[in-house]
Amino acid sequence: MDTLPEPSTTAGREALAALLAEPARALVAIDFDGTLADIVPDPEQARAHPGAVPALAALAPHVASVAIVTGRPAGVAVRYGGFAGVPGLEHLVVLGHYGAERWDAVSGTVRAPAAHPGVAAVRAELPGVLDAHGAWRGTWVEEKGQAVAVHTRRATDPEAAFEALRTPLSELAARHGLILEPGRLVLELRPPGVDKGVALAAYVREVGARCVLYAGDDLGDLPAYAAVEKLRSDGVLGLLVCSGTAIPELAEQADVLLPGPAEVVAMLGELGRQLGGGV
Numbered sequence: 001m002d003t004l005p006e007p008s009t010t011a012g013r014e015a016l017a018a019l020l021a022e023p024a025r026a027l028v029a030i031d032f033d034g035t036l037a038d039i040v041p042d043p044e045q046a047r048a049h050p051g052a053v054p055a056l057a058a059l060a061p062h063v064a065s066v067a068i069v070t071g072r073p074a075g076v077a078v079r080y081g082g083f084a085g086v087p088g089l090e091h092l093v094v095l096g097h098y099g100a101e102r103w104d105a106v107s108g109t110v111r112a113p114a115a116h117p118g119v120a121a122v123r124a125e126l127p128g129v130l131d132a133h134g135a136w137r138g139t140w141v142e143e144k145g146q147a148v149a150v151h152t153r154r155a156t157d158p159e160a161a162f163e164a165l166r167t168p169l170s171e172l173a174a175r176h177g178l179i180l181e182p183g184r185l186v187l188e189l190r191p192p193g194v195d196k197g198v199a200l201a202a203y204v205r206e207v208g209a210r211c212v213l214y215a216g217d218d219l220g221d222l223p224a225y226a227a228v229e230k231l232r233s234d235g236v237l238g239l240l241v242c243s244g245t246a247i248p249e250l251a252e253q254a255d256v257l258l259p260g261p262a263e264v265v266a267m268l269g270e271l272g273r274q275l276g277g278g279v
Helices: 010-021 051-064 074-080 118-134 156-176 196-207 219-233 248-253 262-276
Strands: 026-030 065-071 091-097 101-105 109-111 140-143 150-151 180-182 186-190 211-218 237-245 257-258
Touching: 010 026, 010 211, 010 237, 026 196, 026 262, 051 065, 051 262, 065 196, 074 262, 091 196, 109 196, 118 140, 118 150, 118 156, 118 186, 140 186, 156 180, 156 186, 180 219, 196 211, 196 219, 211 219, 219 237, 219 262, 237 248, 237 262, 257 262
Parallel strands: 026 065, 026 211, 065 091, 211 237, 237 257
Antiparallel strands: 091 101, 101 109, 140 150, 150 186, 180 186
């Protein structure tokens, strides 16, 4: 990418101009899966795009902060992203489990609350629920510590399995004080009261950012988009970037629409190049 993409909205163009003019007051926040890393059949095999770490390391020294905002456990995102011990990323923050966990590069440690008791109960009942609905074969359960996720990407008919499980898993979550968070062929059962919007807004306040770029790709990123819209009304400039078109409601709200993680990484790299005085 030799030039930055032109935002399609006035608000987006103003935010990009502010980021370039006053980067020290800007926060760059990015989702992981589908945004920095390609979506793959086995979530355990997901890894950040090869250019992601170099791009972020070149960008991070020029902005107020870079944050990875993800539904994954913070430590897992750090490992799969290769973010630890990278020169230039000394102050990277990973907000995992939708902000319930936090990893700071400066300390190299994860701060996390005690697990919600409903997660253990759901984990125990989940095999029976999947079996009762004929969905055990082809589904894959991801243990996330603070949450449990059911992936249907490996099923014979992934979309049909996803739709068949939405109601029973929503009922299972509700019985144990959890909520169901749908994504791209994944249904996550997690505690209420945390989402990417809450996490993003709190971190914007913490760093005192006057401009925020947020990039995401999935339903779980909609609260972050809503948070940026609210921040705009409070005088904080915001640039919304969407990776791919799998979630139409996300793509329709975006100021910049990119095909996927490779292009998101290229945009981040170009931002770093321009802020670093490259030509």
